Amino acid sequence: MYIKRKINERLDSFHSLHFPFVKSVTCKHRYETVVGIGGNVGDVRRRFEHLFISLRKDKRVSLMKTSLILKNPPFGYTNQDDFFNSILVLKTSMQPKVFLRYLLRLEKKFGRKRTFANAPRTLDLDIIFFDNRTINTKDLILPHPFYAQRESVMIPLVGIYL
Numbered sequence: 001m002y003i004k005r006k007i008n009e010r011l012d013s014f015h016s017l018h019f020p021f022v023k024s025v026t027c028k029h030r031y032e033t034v035v036g037i038g039g040n041v042g043d044v045r046r047r048f049e050h051l052f053i054s055l056r057k058d059k060r061v062s063l064m065k066t067s068l069i070l071k072n073p074p075f076g077y078t079n080q081d082d083f084f085n086s087i088l089v090l091k092t093s094m095q096p097k098v099f100l101r102y103l104l105r106l107e108k109k110f111g112r113k114r115t116f117a118n119a120p121r122t123l124d125l126d127i128i129f130f131d132n133r134t135i136n137t138k139d140l141i142l143p144h145p146f147y148a149q150r151e152s153v154m155i156p157l158v159g160i161y162l
Contacts, residue, residue, distance in 0.1 A: 002045060002069075011151065014045065014069040018052040019086055020159065027062035029091035031131040033099065036144070036153050038085040038124040045069060045084055047110055047123060054109075055090070060102065065089040067156035075150075076118030085152035087128070087160055096130045100140050103127065128153060 003015040039047060048069065055063045067087040074080050092099055103125040111122040128144045135142040147153045 007070075007155070010073055011155070012071040013155075014071065014084075016045065016049065016069065018049055019066045019069045021052070021063075021066040023062070023064045027064070027091050029062050029093045031092055031094075031099075032064070032129075033090050033092060033127060033131065034129040034157070035088045035090060035103065036085065036124075036126040036128050036147070036156075037088060038083050038126075038152060039122050040074065040081045040083045041120050041122045042111075044122075048084070048086060051106070051110065051123065054106070055088070060092060060094060062091040063088060064091055065160055067160045070152060070155050072152050074118070077116070080120045083152060085156060087153070087156040089160060096127070096133060096135055096142065097137075097140060099130070100127060128157070 001016070005013045007013055037048060037051065052063065052066065055061055065088070069084050069086045071082050071084050073082055094102060107123050107125055112124070113121075126144055127140070127142060128147045130142050133142055144153075147157075
């Protein structure tokens with residue numbers, strides 16, 4: 001069940017059993033990472049719940065927090081359905097590039113197919129921050145270069161850190 005709240009004429013927020021969530025115990029992993037999640041193909045909110053359960057079972061990560069779920073219009077390629085977005089705060093002992101490969105495998109597990117930039121997708125996982133590191137390589141730029149320009153990141157992110 002979801003509790004829906006209208007933010008404005010373009011944006012809606014949703015609360016569910018696991019979104020938002022805060023874990024109250026500490027964990028053994030070394031690095032804290034903030035991951036943006038999104039999707040607009042199929043039952044995305046249900047997919048987020050399945051992702052939550054999958055992450056809670058995985059010993060390589062500890063799921064510390066989740067934000068509300070935000071429904072918002074697409075950007076870039078706009079001829080597609082609205083997106084659902086949320087934020088996850090995870091702890092891991094993986095290094096950033098290993099963690100990126102882990103997220104790419106999760107996207108594939110949840111049916112992600114890469115066709116073109118900003119295309120519709122079942123699940124998108126973006127590293128927003130990784131333990132206050134700055135990285136600028138061909139495969140990975142941290143912090144995420146556009147996070148501050150996206151409502152789909154900023155609204156859920158602010159809710160996590162209030």
